[in-house]
Amino acid sequence: MFRFVAVVLLFCLLAYMVLWLPLSLLFGASNGRPSSQHQWMIVEPGEDAFKHFAGSRDCGITQSDIYLAPWPMNPKVSPFCKNRATLLDALSGGGRYGWDEPFVGKGCTYRWFSTSEICMILERFNAISFIGDDVVQSVYAAFNVLLREDLALGGVQQWIMSDQDRMSCKCGEQFLNPECTRYAVKNQDEVKKNEGSGKGGLYFCARTPHAYIRVESVPASTTSQTLFKDLTYSRPNPWQPSPLIFSFSHGSSFDVAATTRAMEEWHTIATGAERNIPMLFLGPPAFSTNKTADTPPKERNSAVWSYQKQVSVKAKTNHFDVLSLYNLTMQASTPDGQHFGEAVALVEAMMVINWLSKLDTS
Template sequence: MALAVRLPSIKFDRSFTSSRGSTIRCVFVVIAFCVFGYLLLLPLFSILKGFQLFFSFHTEIVIPGPGEDALKHFAGSRDCGISQSDIYLAPFPLYPGVSPFCKNRATLLEALSSGGRHGFDEPFVGKGCTYRWFSTPEICMILERFNALVFIGDSTAQTIYAALNILLREDLALGGLQQWMMNDQDREACKCNEQFVNRDCLGYSIKGIEKAKKNMKESPYFCERVPHAYVPIDSTPASSTAQNAFKELTYDHPSPWQPSPVILSFSPSLDITTTTRVLNEWASLATGAERSIPLLFLGPQAAGFNKAGKDGNAALWKFQDEIAEPAKRRDFDLLGLWNMTAQASSRDGEKYGENVALVQAMMVINWLSKLGTS
């Protein structure tokens, strides 16, 4: 006789997923899971960021050791005959345990503006303390702290910007030039020192990294993530082209918490009134960026010994002295270049060569290294 077994009916309780309390618990579970996942992946993000920074540099990173020539491996170092010892005097502590390097921006700028040479064309040294000669990887790490870098003004700003490109491309022969615009004859004529003193070569000077990256196949940049450019001005108010170029680099770029330093040089007429208007204009434009814009004003270079009217040096020195207070009131730091060039050779008494430009670029890099980024 077959027995019929009646199984109890099973009813599914949907209240767990439908009740308001259960829904809130689910939301909290999801949030907790996301937070836990983020914390778990945070170290991985940091590692990936480190790899990104590492591979943004050249594949062959060369960091000179103590006492080594930081320029020896640069392209054209032999042709140009430039070594680090020719342009930089490695310091040694005068007192045990006391660093010979300047400790902050104020002491750095004072030392560089007041320093000098121990003989004609000897390496420049600071007064009281000195600056560092950074390797290219170190320069890249300094630039990584900023949103953008802008050089504005006359030929002094242009040549220092060209020298910065030489350091970032590790190319002493043609690193400051737009090589893609030049034929073989131009390249030969504009090598090394000619980049800075030959009027026919100055027109080939690099204007900005973005255009260079699009055209450059030889001696690429060691690091190229931070945009930088030179904006020429010869009057005030500046042209709309110059103002727009500045705004494009500083106003619309991401990373609003990162500063965008500006290096300004304007002393063609040595007129305090005109130069003060220039300071007003660019300080106002910097304020309009609504971000941190550290400002550095470059004092005029000395007139070379072979320049007609050598007494003009008195006017240059007077201008540098008088512009200091107006610059300070408008939040400009001041780097005087008169002492730096007073005992340096110049072909025409106005334009100084590659040796001087490289040192001036390294001075600016030292200033950048002292800037805060918060």
Template sequence: MSVQHAKPVILEPGKDALKHFSGSRECGILQQDIYTAPWPLSPKVSPFCGRRAGLLKALGSGGRYGFDEPFVGRGCTYRWFETTEICMILGRFNAITFIGDDITQSIYGAFNILLREDLALGSLQQWIMSDEEKAKCRCHSQFLNTECQSFAIESINDVKKNEGSDRKGSPYFCDNVPHAYIPVNSFPSSPSSQRSFKDLIYGKLNPWQPSPMIFSFGHASDFNTDTTVQAMDEWVNLATGAERNIPMLFLGPPAIGLKKVAGSASGSGNFAVWNYYKEMMPIAKEKRVAVLGLYNLTLQSSSADGEKFDEKVALVEAMMIINWLSKLETS
């Protein structure tokens, strides 16, 4: 399924872009719970960030006006795009890859939810799930129940190959641009992960049309800067070897919640997370890799185990990345 280009839509305050999604009522997710469309302070000044660098800075330093309240960027904020406009944004690219650990995987899951307009099971391959499994993995459980991850969508092909006459589950609203999650949890990365990236990116006909890469390695490295730099260099080199236009975005890790088990990985808590982010930011920028910090977004967010966040957080993270994509140059 594909969608024709339409005039960009800016949501008015009070308008809900999620209400018509499958599972909206069941999952109890309304746009007003996760996003505030700010009223302009002046008719001549937009509340939305104008430039890419300003957007990333505002989102990395923003906050919430209370626990679990909608996140707002500092100084300016991001847009909540309707699905038709998301399709317009994605249509400017050759391919999009989400590479790295469970942080990237959960965001890719939310990315699929937005493109399939399905809050209940949109990140999963529900056509291979039993009724019992679908009941157990609905809504927030897509992100909180580790057993459900075995059904997670890993590429656009997982959904498209199910679009035959006996189709089950929700199709993509648009599917003309390839995208995939490529798991990377170690350095060096596995040959299969590198091969998946090359198969998706290296053969594209137009080398100047961007193929953005979103990369996270905080959890995979247990917030070790040296290991992350090695992993980042590996993927920067793979991107360079493609001789393609591949803008890269590094994700600073989310905060650790209050329920994180003491003595487990990252036991030093948010001190380690924040230091890792502050150390990685200048290193990434020196390598011409953009940075989006997720620490402030998650600092006042509920977490069942102190590490995994629910569907609402993942949707916001995915929309932030779509905002970054919307500001990439395509010529």
């Protein structure tokens, strides 16, 4: 009996050292803080990934509202896309089964990663830059919501906001209220420098720097170019990827020629770094029927579709992968017909994270 107990205790000790200890060290080091300060939530299959997020009750978003976990029709075939090409095709060509129903990929679909899984994906990169107009800015805001596990104010700098501003920019309003843009998180350092202040949610991992760089002109401003170079050029290991996510549809007012010049410019800047910089172009969202007639383009979705079709070819010529957001937003609610709330932005951010997960890192 004593020998049996000793064997069990030895097995438990080995399991702790081999499995739990390395993971705790990995996650504990990811913010440069002891792991005891992290409250990692392990999301079991079928559980709501948002239930422990700050603001989960106030914002009224559950994982089942925006993500449909696939049911494998064939146990031998995974429902998840096997590589980057099939992932982008599936997400660009997917759809919804009804208005505001969860979006699903065509033929295969994407994963909904937990925060700990997202952190492990980000560990593979030198830096991540989100560059362009308000479309990619919204994706970056949702990216911060996921990394800070805060649905209420995860995309903004609540430590510089008044109580009234925090109420005005809470939940979906941080994506929809134009007045909240000035408080939006623009880079990782803005959040990290407030660690220990008790004035806002911290990142659950922060070893890979990331930033949003606004670009709405061609050529891009010297400031924007410098921000990108500072983020990527000086990073160690030039072969470790520094992904770039780019959008310019709203910034160019759906001008194909201007967007092409912008992509050519950023391809040149990325090439000049002599580094591994994979690039993703985000196509424009669709317009809804409640879009006002006085906002361009007058042709509405026919213009958006034409722009998407032409620019996709130009993007691939300039070594960009392409993710269309048209089908994702086609049956999604929007208060003004052209701007979408937190639920859509979270899906867009998770799609980008899935793209990141498929990138080669060797």
